[in-house]
Amino acid sequence: MAIDYKLIGPGFAAEISGVDLAEDWSDKTIERVREIWFDHKLVIFRNQNLEDKDLERFVGHFGEIFVHIRSQFHSSGNPGITLVSNVKKEGKPIGALGDYGIGWHCDQIYREQPAFxxxxxxxxxxxxxxxxxxxxxxQAYAKMPTDLKAKIDGKRAVYSIAKITEKRDYATTQKQQAASPDVAHPLVRRHPYTGRPSLFFSPDHTVRIDGIAEDEQEEVQRQLVDWASQERFVYEHSWQIGDVIMWDNSSTMHRRGGFPSSERRLLKRTGFMLPEDLATPLPAET
Structure with a gap:
């Protein structure tokens, strides 16, 4: 299988061609895709035609499939795949997140061991x-002004599943909340494989930054968002049917724009975990 790729957007997103995610992959293909992903943090595959079993096999090339806590939106018979959709069946949503815009966040950062x-x-x-x-x-951290770096180096932020639920159209059950108590992670994280330092931050989940005065919390968090979300650090994906995108949660955050409620949107979401010995985020040596 010949693999080629090109960089798009601001230069960190890699669009890979010459691969079919529904096929069995050789170890060489898996390793090459992993290398590209580690280098660029985001990879894109176009024109895919996948069943749930194909997605599950693809995920299995890289790690243990992640099972989302919101089981009400699992794909039928596939707890490792969640539906993201505004489509309703018999008056009830079949998936999460509707048609509204979603702010900057990092998936499952409210867990002690977030999805990789x-x-x-x-x-x-x-x-x-x-x-x-x-x-x-x-890249946002690498180019961050010295004074802003000094404010966050060595600090930890506290994240909560309840915080993001305030911004969504569904409730967190008591059982789900009990399974995800608030957790603190380093604001500057070491990549588990490359060792690369990165800002590790999820504005929509943040309760507070430990070590920052209460009257400075809002301002410091705003500075981080304003700096990191500059156009030079952001790739915007305009979706086509059959697209598959895979990003590294240890080194990115993401958001979504809204769309007309009269239009249908259905994505299937999955992901994978790190091995147990690497799964808890560790601070970078700054």
């Missing part, structure tokens, strides 16, 4: 809106 990767597969796409924006937090 998120993978999205485009099944139904609206004619306008609904773009996914991914921010390169490693």
């Amino acid at each position: 990767s998120t993978i999205l597969y485009g099944v139904e796409i609206p004619s306008e809106g609904g773009n996914t924006l991914i921010c390169d937090l490693a």
Whole structure:
């Protein structure tokens, strides 16, 4: 299988061609895709035609599939795949997140061991809106002003599943909340494989930054968002049916634009975990 890729957007997103995610892959192909992903944090595959079993096999090339806590949106018979959709069946949503815009966040950062990767597969796409924006937090940290770095180096932020639920159209059950108590992670994280330092931050989940005065919390968090979300650090994905995108949650955050409620949008979301010995985020040596 011949693999080729090109960089798009601001230069950290890699569009890979010459691969079919529904096929069995050789170890060489798996390793090459992993190398490209480690280098660029986000990879994109076009024109895929996948069943759930194909997605599960693809995820299995890289790690243990992640099972999302919100079981009400699992794909039928596939707890490792979650539906992201505004489509309703018998008056009830079949998936999460509706048609509204979603702010900057990092998936499952409210867990002690967050998912390493998120993978999205485009099944139904609206004619306008609904773009996914991914921010390169490693580059944002590398180019961060010294004074802002000094404010966050050695600090930890506290994240909560309840915090993000306030911004969504579904509730967190008591059982789900009990399974995900608030957790603190380093604001500057070491990549588990490359060792690369990166900002590790999820604005929509943040309760507070430990070590920052209460009257400075809002301002410091705003500075981090404003700096990291500059156009030079952000790739905007305009969806096509059959697209698959895979990003590294340890070095990125993402958000979504809204789209007309009259249009249907259905994505399948999955992802994978790190091995147990690497799964808990560790601070970078700054």
